[in-house]
Amino acid sequence: MSLTAHSNALRLALLMLSVFSSASSFAQIATGSITGKLRDAERQPVKTSVMISSGLGFRAEVDTDTQGRFLLTLPYGRYDLAVQDRRVSTSSAVSIQIEPLQNQEISLVTDTSGKIRIETVPSENAGVWAGSPKQEPYAEAFTFSGMTLSREPATAAQPLNLAGLGDNRLAWQSQRGFSWTGTQFKLMGMDATDSFQPGLPVILPDVSSLDEIVTRSGFAQTTSTAYASELGFFPSQPIASWHGDLSTSDTGGALAWKNLPPPINRGALQQTEQYRWFTRDAVEAGGALAKWADLFLAGAVEWGSQTVPIASPANNLDSRILFADSRLRIQAGARDQFDLLYSGSRLDLFNWATPAGLEVLAGQRMTPSFVLPYGFQNEGEADRFNFLQVGWSHIAPDGILGALQLRYQYSVAHLDTSPLKTLSQSRIELLGGSITGAAPLANRAVETGQQLKAFWQPTAFHALRLRHQLVIGAGLESSSPTNRFTTPSDMNLVTANGAPAFAVEFNTPADSRSIIRTSTLTFADHLVLGDTLSLDLGAIADFARGSLPEQSSPAGAFFPARALPSQPDLILWNNISPRAGFAWVVPHGRGLILRATYFRVYVPLADRYLDLGNFNSLGGRKYQWIDRNSDGLFEPGELGALVLRFGGPYSSISPSLARPFADEFDVGAEIKPARGMDLRISLFRRDDRRRVAAVNTGIPSSAFSPVSILDPGPDGIPGTFDDEQLTVYKQNPATFGLDHYLLTNPPNLRTLDKGLQAEIREEWRSLLLNASFVAEQSYGPTNPGDAIFENDPGVVGALYMDPNTLVNASGRGVMDRGYLGKLQGTYRLPWGIELAGIVDYLDGLVFARQLLVTGLDQGPIVMDATSRGTQLFNPLSGNRAEGVVNGNLRFERKFRLPVGTLEAVLDILNVANSGYKIQESEITGPSFNLRRPVEIQPARFARIQLHYAF
Numbered sequence: 001m002s003l004t005a006h007s008n009a010l011r012l013a014l015l016m017l018s019v020f021s022s023a024s025s026f027a028q029i030a031t032g033s034i035t036g037k038l039r040d041a042e043r044q045p046v047k048t049s050v051m052i053s054s055g056l057g058f059r060a061e062v063d064t065d066t067q068g069r070f071l072l073t074l075p076y077g078r079y080d081l082a083v084q085d086r087r088v089s090t091s092s093a094v095s096i097q098i099e100p101l102q103n104q105e106i107s108l109v110t111d112t113s114g115k116i117r118i119e120t121v122p123s124e125n126a127g128v129w130a131g132s133p134k135q136e137p138y139a140e141a142f143t144f145s146g147m148t149l150s151r152e153p154a155t156a157a158q159p160l161n162l163a164g165l166g167d168n169r170l171a172w173q174s175q176r177g178f179s180w181t182g183t184q185f186k187l188m189g190m191d192a193t194d195s196f197q198p199g200l201p202v203i204l205p206d207v208s209s210l211d212e213i214v215t216r217s218g219f220a221q222t223t224s225t226a227y228a229s230e231l232g233f234f235p236s237q238p239i240a241s242w243h244g245d246l247s248t249s250d251t252g253g254a255l256a257w258k259n260l261p262p263p264i265n266r267g268a269l270q271q272t273e274q275y276r277w278f279t280r281d282a283v284e285a286g287g288a289l290a291k292w293a294d295l296f297l298a299g300a301v302e303w304g305s306q307t308v309p310i311a312s313p314a315n316n317l318d319s320r321i322l323f324a325d326s327r328l329r330i331q332a333g334a335r336d337q338f339d340l341l342y343s344g345s346r347l348d349l350f351n352w353a354t355p356a357g358l359e360v361l362a363g364q365r366m367t368p369s370f371v372l373p374y375g376f377q378n379e380g381e382a383d384r385f386n387f388l389q390v391g392w393s394h395i396a397p398d399g400i401l402g403a404l405q406l407r408y409q410y411s412v413a414h415l416d417t418s419p420l421k422t423l424s425q426s427r428i429e430l431l432g433g434s435i436t437g438a439a440p441l442a443n444r445a446v447e448t449g450q451q452l453k454a455f456w457q458p459t460a461f462h463a464l465r466l467r468h469q470l471v472i473g474a475g476l477e478s479s480s481p482t483n484r485f486t487t488p489s490d491m492n493l494v495t496a497n498g499a500p501a502f503a504v505e506f507n508t509p510a511d512s513r514s515i516i517r518t519s520t521l522t523f524a525d526h527l528v529l530g531d532t533l534s535l536d537l538g539a540i541a542d543f544a545r546g547s548l549p550e551q552s553s554p555a556g557a558f559f560p561a562r563a564l565p566s567q568p569d570l571i572l573w574n575n576i577s578p579r580a581g582f583a584w585v586v587p588h589g590r591g592l593i594l595r596a597t598y599f600r601v602y603v604p605l606a607d608r609y610l611d612l613g614n615f616n617s618l619g620g621r622k623y624q625w626i627d628r629n630s631d632g633l634f635e636p637g638e639l640g641a642l643v644l645r646f647g648g649p650y651s652s653i654s655p656s657l658a659r660p661f662a663d664e665f666d667v668g669a670e671i672k673p674a675r676g677m678d679l680r681i682s683l684f685r686r687d688d689r690r691r692v693a694a695v696n697t698g699i700p701s702s703a704f705s706p707v708s709i710l711d712p713g714p715d716g717i718p719g720t721f722d723d724e725q726l727t728v729y730k731q732n733p734a735t736f737g738l739d740h741y742l743l744t745n746p747p748n749l750r751t752l753d754k755g756l757q758a759e760i761r762e763e764w765r766s767l768l769l770n771a772s773f774v775a776e777q778s779y780g781p782t783n784p785g786d787a788i789f790e791n792d793p794g795v796v797g798a799l800y801m802d803p804n805t806l807v808n809a810s811g812r813g814v815m816d817r818g819y820l821g822k823l824q825g826t827y828r829l830p831w832g833i834e835l836a837g838i839v840d841y842l843d844g845l846v847f848a849r850q851l852l853v854t855g856l857d858q859g860p861i862v863m864d865a866t867s868r869g870t871q872l873f874n875p876l877s878g879n880r881a882e883g884v885v886n887g888n889l890r891f892e893r894k895f896r897l898p899v900g901t902l903e904a905v906l907d908i909l910n911v912a913n914s915g916y917k918i919q920e921s922e923i924t925g926p927s928f929n930l931r932r933p934v935e936i937q938p939a940r941f942a943r944i945q946l947h948y949a950f
Contacts, residue, residue, distance in 0.1 A: 028101075028189065028223060028405065028455040028457065028471060028473065029188065029189030029190075029391075029405050029407055029453060029455055030075055030076060030100055030188045030189050030234060030391070030405075030407075031073055031074060031075055031076060031098070031100070031101075031393075031403065031405065031457075032073070032074065032076045032098040032099045032100050032101060032102050032103070032104070033071065033072060033073040033074075033098070033102075033103045033104070034071070034072045034074075034096060034098065034103070034104050034105075034106055035069070035070075035071055035103060035104070035105050035106075036050070036069065036070050036071075036072070036105070036106045036107070036108060037064075037067070037068050037069050037070075037106075037107050037108070038050065038064050038068040038069075038070070038083065038108045038109075038110065039068055039107065039108070039109050039110075040109070040110060040111070041109065041110075041111045041112065043109075045064075045066065045067045045068030045069075046064065046068050046083075046110065047063075047064050047065065047066055047068065048063070048064055048083060048084055049061045049062070049063050049064075049083075049084040050062050050063075050064060050070050050081060050082070050083055050084070050108075051081070051082045051083070051084060052072060052074070052079050052080070052081055052397070053079065053080050053082075053093075054077065054078070054079050054080070054331075055078075055080075055239070055240035055288070055294075056240075056288075056291075056292065056293075056294060056329060056331040056337070057291060057292045057331035057333075057334065058074075058079070058331060058334065058335070058337065058395065059334040059335075060334065060335065060395060060396065060397050061084070061397075062397040071397075071460055071469070072098075072397055073395075073397070073402070073403045073457055074098050074395055074397075074403070075098070075337065075393050075395070076098045076099060076100040076211070076212075076234060076237075077097075077098055077237050078095060078096070078097055078098075078239070079095070079096050079097075079098060080093040080094070080095055080096075081093060081094050081095075081096050081108075081116075081118075082094075082116070083108065083110050083114075083116055092114060092115045092116050093116070094108070094116050094117075094118045096118070099130060099212065100130075100211070100212055100214055100232065100234040101128065101130075101214045101216060101220075101232060102125050102128055102130060102214070103125060106118055106119065107119040125220070126218070126219040126220065126595060126668060126670065126680070126682075127216060127217055127218040127219030127220030127221065127666075128214060128215070128216055128220045129148075129151075129152045129153070129214070129215045130212050130213070130214045130215075131147055131148070131151055131152070131212065131213050131214075132210075132211065132212050132213075133147065133207040133208060133210055133213070134208070134210070134211065134236070137826065137834055137836045137890055137892050137905075138150070138151070138824060138836050138837075138838050138888070138890060139836065139837075139838065139888035139889060139890040139907035139908065139909055139943070140162075140164070140838060140888060141161045141162070141163065141164040141166065141167055142164060142167050142207060142208070142249075142280060142302065143161065143164075143166075143167045143171070143204075143207060144205060144207055144210075144213050144231065144233065145157045145161060145166075145171035145173050146161040146162065146164060146166065146167065146171075147207060147213060148173065148213065148215065148231070149161060149162060149171075149173070149840075150162060150822070150824075150838050150840055150888075151770075151822060151824055151838065152175070152215055152822075153757060153759055153772030153773075153774055153820070153822055154175040154176045154217075154757055154772075154774045154776075154820065155173060155174070155175050155215070156173065156174060156175075156177070156815050156817045156820065156842060157171045157172065157173035157174075158171060158172050158173075158788050158814070158815075158845075159171060159373065160842070160884060160918050160937075162840060162884075162886040162888070162909075162910075162937070163886065163888070163909040163910050163937070163938045163941070164909065164943075165273060165274075165275065165306055165938045167302070167304075167321070168302075168304065168317070168319035168321060168347060168349060169354075170200065170201055170204065170347075170383070171201075172199065172200065172788050172815075173231075174199075174228065174229065174815040175215065175217050175228065175229040176217070176228075176229075176684060176686075176753065176755055176757070176774065176776050177753055177755065177776035177777070177778045177812075177813065177815050177816040177817065178228040178229070178686065178753055178778070178815065179199070179228065179688070179751070179792050179793050179794035179795075179813065179815065180199045180788070180792060180794070180814075180815055181197070181198050181199035181227070181603075181606075181792065181794025181795060182198075182199060182226065182227035182228025182229065182603075182662075182794060183199050183226070183228060183229055183230075183231060184198075184224075184225065184226035184227065184228075184229070184230045184231070184604075185201040185202075185203055185230075185231050185232075185233075186230060186231070186232040186233065187203055187205070187232075187233050187235075187343060187387055187389070187409075188232075188233070188234060188235065188341060188389055188391070188407070189232065189407065189453065190387075190389060190407060190409040190451050190453065191409075191449070191451055191477060192233075192387065192411065193604075194413075194447065194481075195447060195449065195479035195481050195516050195604075195606065195607055196356075196357065196445070196447065196481040196483070196606065196607040196608060197357070197359060197606060197607075197608050197795075198227070198603070198604045198606050198794075199794065202385060202411070202413040202415075202447055203233070203343075203345075203385050203387065203413075204321070204323075204345040204347055204383070204385055205233045205235075205323075205325075205343060205345065206282070206298065206300050206323035206325060206345065208247070208282050208284075208298075208300060209235060209236050209282075209284060209298035209300070209323070209325045210233055210234060210235055210236060211234050211235065211236045211237065212234045213231070213232070213233060213234075214231075214232045214234065215229060215230065215231050215232070216229065216230040216232070217229035217230070218597065218664070218666040218682065218684060219581065219595060219597050219666055219668065219682075221579065221597075221599055221601075222524050222536050222538045222579050222581065222597075222599075223471055223473065223522050223524050223538060223540070225475075225520060225540060225542070226601075227601050227602070227603050227604060227662070228601075228662075228686075235296070235325060235327055235341065235343065236284070236286070236296055236298070236325075236327075237286075237294075237296060237327065237329070238286030238287050238288070238294040238295060238296040238327075238329075239286065239287065239294075240287070240288050240294070241287055241288070242285070242286070242287030242288070243285065243286060243287060243949070243950065244283070244284065244285040244286075244949070244950055245282070245283065245284045245285075245947065245948070245949045245950075246282075246283050246947070246948045246949075247281070247282045247283075247945065247946065247947040247948070248279065248280065248281045248282075248945065248946050249278075249279070249280040249281075249943060249944070249945040250278065250279045250280075250943070250944055250945075251275050251277075251278045251941055251942060251943040251944065252275055252276065252277040252278060253274060253275065253276050253277065255941050255942040255943070255944075256272075256274040256275065256939055256940070256941035256942075257913050257939045257940040257941065258272045258939055259272060259910075259913050259914070259915040259936070259937070259939040259940070260272045260915070260939075261915060261933070261936070265930070265932060265933075266932070266933070267920075267921055267927070267932025267933045267934060268309075268310045268372075268921065268932070268933070268934045269309045269310065269933055269934075269935075269936065270309065270310060270311060270312055270313075271307050271308075271309055271311075271312075271313055272307065272309065272938075272939045273306065273307055273308075273309045273935075273936070273937075273938040273939065274306065274307055274938060274939050274941060275304060275305070275306050275941065276305040276306060276307065276316060277303075277304065277305055278302075278303070278304040278305075278306075278943075279302070279303050279304070280300065280301070280302040280303075281300065281301055282298070282299070282300035282301075282323075283298070283299055283300070284296070284297065284298035284299070285297050285298075292330060292331045292332070293328065293329065293330045293331070294328075294329050295326070295327070295328050295329075296325075296326065296327045297325070297326050298323070298324070298325040298326070299322075299323060299324050299325070300321075300322075300323040301320070301321070301322050301323070302319075302320070302321040302322075302323075303319070303320050304318070304319050304320075305317070305318045305319075306319075308352060308374050309374075309935065309936070310372065310373070310374060310934065310935075311374075311377065315351070315377065316351070317349065317350075317351055317352045317374070318349075318350040318351065319347070319348060319349050319350065320346075320347075320348045320350075321345065321346065321347050321348075322345060322346040323344070323345045324342070324343075324344045324345070325342065325343050325344075326341070326342045327339060327340070327341045327342075328340040328341075335394055335395055335396050336392065336393070336394050337392070337393045337395070338390070338391065338392050339389075339390070339391045339393075340389070340390055341387070341388070341389040341390075341391070342386075342387065342388055342389075343385075343386075343387045344384075344385065344386045344387070345384070345385050346382070346383070346384050346385075347381070347382075347383040347384075348380075348381065348382050348383075349375070349380060349381040349382075350380055350420075351377060351378070351379070351380060351420065352374050352375040352376065352377060352379070353375050353376055353379040353380055353381030353417045353439070354375040354376065354381070354417070355376075355379070355381075355417040355439075355441050355442055355443040356415040356417070356443050356445040356483070357441075357443050357445060357483050357485065357618075358370065358441060358789060359608070359789035359790075359795055359797065360483075360485075360608070360611065360617070360618050360647075361440065361441050361618065362785070362787060362789055362790060362797065363694075363783065363789070363790075363795065363796060363797030363798055364646040364647065364797075364798060364801070365644065365646065365696070365739075365798045365801040365802050365804075365805060366502075366622065366643070366644065366858070366859070366861055367646075367798070368428045368429065368430050368431075368432075368433045368494060368862075369432075369433050369784075369785035369786060369787050369790060369850070369862065370433045370787055371432070371433050371785065371786050371787045371790075371919075371922065371934075372432070372433055372434065372934065373919060373934065373935050376435060376439035376440070377435070377439070378419060378420050378421050378423060378437075378438060378439055379417055379418065379419055379420060379439035379442065380417065380418055380419075380420050381415075381416065381417045382414070382416045382417075382418075383413070383414065383415050383416070384412075384413065384414040385411075385413050386411065386412050386413070387409060387410075387411045388409070388410045388411070389407060389408065389409045389410075390407070390408050391405070391406065391407040391408075392405070392406045392407075393405050397459065400458055400459050400461075401456075401458065401459070402456070402457045402458040402459040403455075403456070403457040404454075404455070404456050404457075405453075405454065405455045405456075406452075406453070406454045407451075407452070407453050407454075408450075408451065408452050409449070409450065409451045410448075410449070410450050411447075411448070411449045411450075411451075412446070412447070412448045412449075413445075413446070413447045413448075414444075414445070414446055415443070415445040415446075415447075416443070416444045416445070417439075417442045417443055417444075418442050418444075419438055419439060419442060419488065421438070423437045423438035423488060424437075424438070424488060424489050425437050425438065425488060425489065425491070425493055425633070425634060426438040426439065426440045426487070426488045426491075426492050426493065427493045427494075427495055427632075428440055428492060428493070428494050428495070429494075429495050429496075429497075429498070430494050430495065430496045430501060430852065430860060430861075430862055431496065431497065431850060431852045431862050431923055432850075432922075432923055433787075437488070438488035439488075440487060440488070440492045441485060441486075441487055442485070442486045442487075443483055443484065443485050443486070444483075444484040444486075445481065445482065445483050445484070446481070446482045447479060447480070447481040447482070448479070448480050449477065449478065449479040449480070450477070450478050450479075451475065451476065451477045451478075452475065452476045452477075453473065453474070453475040453476075454473060454474050454475070455471065455472070455473040455522075456470075456471075456472045456473070457469075457470065457471050457472075458470055458472075466527050466528065466529060467527065467528040468525055468526070468527055469525070469526040470523075470524070470525050471522065471523070471524040471525075471538075472522065472523055473520075473521070473522035473523075474519075474520065474521055474522070475518075475519065475520040475522075476517075476518075476519050477517070477518045477519075477520075478515065478516070478517045478518075479515075479516050479607075480513065480514070480515050480516075480549075481513070481514060481516075481607045482511070482512070482513045483510070483511070483512050483513075483617070483618070484509060484510070484511050485506075485508055485509065485510045485512075485618045486508050486509050487506045487508045489557065490505065490506050490507075490508050490556045490557040490558055491503060491504060491505055491506065491557070491558075491634070492504040492506070493625065493634050494625070496852060496854065496859075496860035497852060499627075500625040500626075500627035500632065500634075500638075501624075501625055501859055501860050502622050502623065502624060502625050502643065502859060503622075503623050503624075503625040503634055503638070503639055503640075504620055504621070504622045504623075505557075505558040505559075505620050505621050505622075505623070506556070506558070506559075506618065506619070506620040507553070507556060507558070507559035507562075507618070507619050507620055507647070507649060508556050508618070508620075509553060509554055509556060510553055510616060510617060510618045510619070510648075511551060511552065511553045511554075511616060512551065512553075512611060512614050512616045512617040512618070512648065513548070513549055513551045513616075514546065514547065514548055514549070514607045514610040514611075514614065515546070515547045515548075515549055516544070516545070516546050516547075516605050516606075516607060516610075517544070517545045517547075518542065518543065518544045518545070518604075518605065519542075519543045520540055520541065520542050520543070521540070521541040522538070522539075522540050522541075523538060523539055523540075524536065524537065524538030524539075524579070525537050525538065531585075532584060532585040532586075532587060533582065533583070533584050533585075534582065534583050535580070535581070535582050536579070536580065536581040536582070536597070537579070537580050538578075538579040538580075539576055539577060539578050539579065540576070540577045540579075541574075541575070541576045541577075542573070542574075542575050542576075542577065542602060543573075543574050544571070544572070544573045544574075544604070544605040544659075545569055545571070545572055545605075546569070546570050546571035546572075546605050546607070546609065546610045547566070547567060547568045547569055547570055547610075548564070548566060548567040548570055548610060548613065548614055549566050550563075550564065550565055550566045551563075551564050551616050552564065552616070553616050558620075558621075559620075559649075562615065562616055564614070564615055564616050567613070570610060570613050570653060571605060571609060571610065571613075571653065571657060573602070573605060573659040575602045575659055575661070577599065577600050577601050577602055578599065578600055579597070579598070579599035579600075580597065580598050580599070581595065581596060581597030581598070581599075582595065582596060582597075583595040589671075590671070590673075591671055591672055592669060592670075592671045593669065593670045593671070594667075594668075594669050595667070595668050595669070595670075596665070596666065596667045596668070597665070597666045598663070598664070598665050598666075599663075599664055600661055600662070600663050600664075601661060601662050601664070602659050602660070602661045603659065603660045603661070603662075603794070605659075608796055609653070609657075609692065609743060609796065610653075611648055611651075612648060612651040612652065612653055612694055612741060612743040612796070613648075613651065613652055613653040613743070614648045615648055615649050616648065617647060617648030617649075618647050618648065619645070619646055619647020619648045619649040619650060619651075620645075620646060620647055621642055621644070621645050621646075621737070622642075622643045622644050622645075622646065623639045623640050623641065623642055623643060624639075624640030624641050624643060624859060625638060625639070625640060626638050626639070626640040641733075641736060642736055642737040643736050643737070643858055643859060644736065644737060644739050644858075645737055645738075645739045645740075646739065646741075650698070650739055650740050650741060651694065651740070651741040651742070651743065652740070652741075652742055652743070653742075653743045654742055654743060654744040654745075656744075657692065657743060657744060657745065658690050658745050659690070660688065660689065660690045660691050660692055660745070661688075661689060661690060662686055662687060662688045662689065663686070663687050663689070664684065664685070664686040664687075665684070665685045665686075666682055666683070666684045667682065667683050668680065668681060668682030668683070669681055669682075676762060676763040676764055677760070677761065677762050677763075678759075678760065678761040679758075679759070679760050680757075680758065680759045680760075681756070681757070681758045681759075682756070682757050682758075683754075683755070683756050683757075684753070684754065684755055684756075684757070685752075685753070685754045686752070686753040686754070687750060687751075687752055687753075688750055688751040688752075688753075688780070688793060689750045690745050690749075690750075691745065691746075691749040691750060691751065691780075691793060692743060692744065692745055692749075692796060693743075693744070693745075693746050693749060693796065693799050693800040694741040694742065694743050694796055694797075694799075694800065694801060695741065695742050695744055695746060695800045695801070696739055696740070696741055696800065696801045696802060697740055697741070697742045698738045698739045698740030698741070699731070699735045699738050699739060699802070700735075701803070703731055703732045703734075703735040704729040704730065704731055704732075704802060704803045704804075705729065705730055705732075706727050706728070706729055706803075707727070707728050707729065707730050707856070708725050708726070708727055709725070709726055709727075709728055709853060709855075710723060710724075710725065710726075711723065711724045711725065711726040711851060711865055711924075712924070713924075714849060714924060714928040714929050715925070715926055715928065715929060716924045716925040716926055716928065717926065726807075726851070726863065726865060727807070728804055728807065728853055728856070728861070728863060729802065729803040729804050730856040730857050730858065731802070731856070731857055731858040732857070733857050733858075736858070739801075741801065743796070746800055749780075749781065750780060751778060751779065751780030751781075751793040751813070752778070752779050752780060753776065753777070753778045753779075754776075754777055755774060755775050755776035755777060756773075756774070756775045756776075757772070757773075757774045758772065758773045758774075759771070759772045759773075760772075766827055766828040767825065767826070767827050768825060768826045768827075769823070769824070769825045770822075770823070770824045770825070771821075771822070771823045771824075772820075772821070772822045772823075773819070773820070773821050774819070774820040774821075775818070775819055776816060776817065776818065776819075776820075777812070777816065777818070778793075778812050778813045778815075778816040779810065779811070779812065780793050780810060780813070781793075781799060781806070781809040781810045782795075782797075782799065782809060782811070782813060782814075782868075783795060783797030783798050783799045783805065783809075784797075784798055784799070784804075784805050784807075784809065784862075784863075784864050785797075785798075785862075785864075786814070786846075786847040786848060786850070786868065786922055787814075788814055790814075791811075791813055791814040791846070791847075791848075791868055792813055792814050792815070793813055804861060804863060807863055807864060808848060808863075808864040808865065808866055808867045808868075809864070810867060811846065811848070811867035811868035811869050811878055812846045812867075812868055812869030812870075812878070813846075813868075814845070814846065814868075816846060816869060817842045817843045817844075818843035818844075818869070818880065819841070819842075819843045819883075820840075820841065820842050820843070821840070821841040822838075822839070822840050822841070823837075823838070823839045823840075824836075824837070824838050825837050831893070832893055832894065833891055833892065833893050834890075834891075834892040834893070835889070835890070835891060835892075836889070836890040836892070837887065837888065837889050837890070838887065838888045839885070839886070839887045840884075840885070840886050840887075841883060841884070841885050842883065842884050843880060843883050844880045844881030844882050844883050844884065844917070844918075844920075845880065845881040845918065845919055845920075846868040846869030846878065846879065846880050846881075847868055847878075847879050847880070847881065847919075847920070847922045848864035848865065848866050848867060848868045848878060848879065848922065849864075849865045849866045849879060849922060849923075849924055849928065850862050850863070850864065850865065850922045850923055850924060851863045851864075851865040851924045852924070865924060866878045866879060879920075879922075881917050881918065881919055881920045881931075882916050882917040882918075882920070882931070883916065884914075884916045884918060884937065885912075885914055885916060886910055886914065886937060887910070887911045887912055888907065888908065888909045888910070888911065889907070889908045889911050890905060890906070890907050890908075891905070891906045892904070892905045892906075899950055900948055900949055900950030901948070901949050901950075902946070902947070902948050903945075903946070903947040903948075903949070904945075904946060905944070905945035905946070905947070906942065906943075906944060906945075907942065907943040907944075907945065908940065908941075908942050908943075909938075909940065909941055909942075909943065910937055910938060910939065910940045910941070911940065912940070913939060913940035914937050915936045915937055915939075916936065916937055917931065917933040917934075917935070917936050918933075918935040918936060918937060919933065919934040919935040920932065920933055920934060921933070921934055
């Protein structure tokens, strides 16, 4: 390489450095930034003024420095950019696009006539992934969880919605194998996460009305309040001229194939998972109301009926989803913009519902594991999500004030489940969680929230020979979740291998409420030291308060009416989260950039914690069930001895409860080895410490004595080669019913996550490829059971409630997929046909082999006979389901009409008609080694879309 070429490459790398290391500092709430450099026709820097404007009336100027560089931080959207050049009377303008929470690098070249040419270099934005549902033509699901699962390199989710049949479920998702409870959801920078159980969304946005979906983790978390990763939604904005869109997407059983295994290998499956019929129709319109105001409106409806593979034909899952969105923007002068946003959705399931707060029931000792997918039969669900936001932005890039943002949000979510039939008894099988009769739990949950956020980003300045870019922010948030749990006849019945085992009496109806208030202060500084090094320093102060308001519950069949006085500040946490990182352009490294970051983050205060100090929350008593007439039906007089107590009435919170936290380290490198090619690789390590658990302090450890039993091995047949001894613990009957649970920090309860992430992007002529690979490993104790709300380190469940919950407790978490590989590509075929494809690979779901143990004084229990997931140097230590490969294809052709454009699309999902086992049977027995499925991929199907835009 010549000296001149090397110098140019180094200058380009220096400009890229400002992009990479500042992306997390510049952009906040709903802004993005552009780092630019202005040069003349001879490639010399130009010191002048750059003028920015929008069709809505925004006007501002910013001066370039002696190197021709400038920085803009603006609300996301489209702007016009012009250069003030005294050599010419007029100057042309170019259009630029500001992307939310991202930094874009541009190079402007102006000639003697005043004409501007823009050169854009793709910006990597380390730790940021962004996807545009409108602009990226891939065949995928119609939900944000399905979209990120298909394309974001490190995302895993449940359900595994790669083809769209899981669109009617609120998914659990995480990145890099971390706990799903650490995922934070945001709408326009404002929180949209469940405060009862963090990690769950209380939003279901219409992806077709979003400009972008953005995830932030690792290097990009300088000013993020997320515990593990952040997922942000940014609605579409109108343009100056009025425009509209109409679209329909349809499929059905006639366009689907079959992929059911042969009968001997079907396991729990009874039919192929496919749509019987499906239609999705959407409309949107937007444009200017005046020179200073514009409006965007969108609505959509999605109807469908699909088969449920583990149910007999005719027991279908019918669903309906409604969406409504609007956004009004008003420009009040050249520098001030106001906006009003509404986003609402409604999800109805007419069967196969999953009640909110199910983890409360599943998180008790000696409770069946609800591990079967698809929810509960004979139960319906009606969820409603509503968000109203008001925002103000003052943008003055040419003054010291810089950018100032203020935003308020009011939100309310209803998550209601109710029985479809009047069935008096619910019978649950202890091993496997299958249900006969009524669903075991229903809930009418409501969550209201209010938030106020402000951020100030002053103009960059120099001090002590360093260039500083500050971000200063403050936030107030209040949420009030309410649960109203009910159970059929206030009772659940539990069987073991079909034989009566336990009768559980609940304190239902149980109405529990809490109030969580959080205030935050944010400070971050991006410092540039010399020509090759930059630092990011920051801290977030978080002050959380959890209280119980005055509340009451009516009497049920087994518990009297209850009234509780208010309990203010039951949990008080005040913490400061430090963050630091650097980026270094390696001299003579041909543009190689090295970076590292460290931060400490604290878990959000969850209402689930307050539940354990609330006498009104779900609880009850478990008795032996003595079926005296052997008819399998519970009748008066069949209640045996009390075995245990559980839930809020028998729990408390330790006064010294400390806030759990995680220390995370990330190191990485980026390079552009050739034109059109980008390479990135990073390593991460995360240590979750001071975890919380509900320890059973009412029963001393001396009440349990170890018993060595025969584990007949996977085949369940004693006397074969795979037999082993397993230690379990029997309880002294004198201590039955003395349970009391204390929410505390058990010593040395922690989780370790580590891994590698690599990405490559290649653009060549009409071909664009994005490929990624992630290797991840998590290790730590979790609750017994294999369900999504059991095998996760962030969920408070049965762990530490008795010694049996600690047997084989350490292993891989449910979101640990081991290896993930994702590939996306687009290619322009002849005749104007666009081809787009996605191929995804995810390692299988981890699980422990479940063993039913009988003969103990406390009754039958289910034990984790192995750890979950294979461990290093011990491939036989645990179990993982079959890895899943899925490929989707899209063929797209646009037709220009006299008025508008018509777009015809053919999607083929699961092109290979694969039937990989997403979930396998966990039950010890002769069929265990056959690895029979509980769930497989949906069969191949075709989907037709028509889209008209004008």
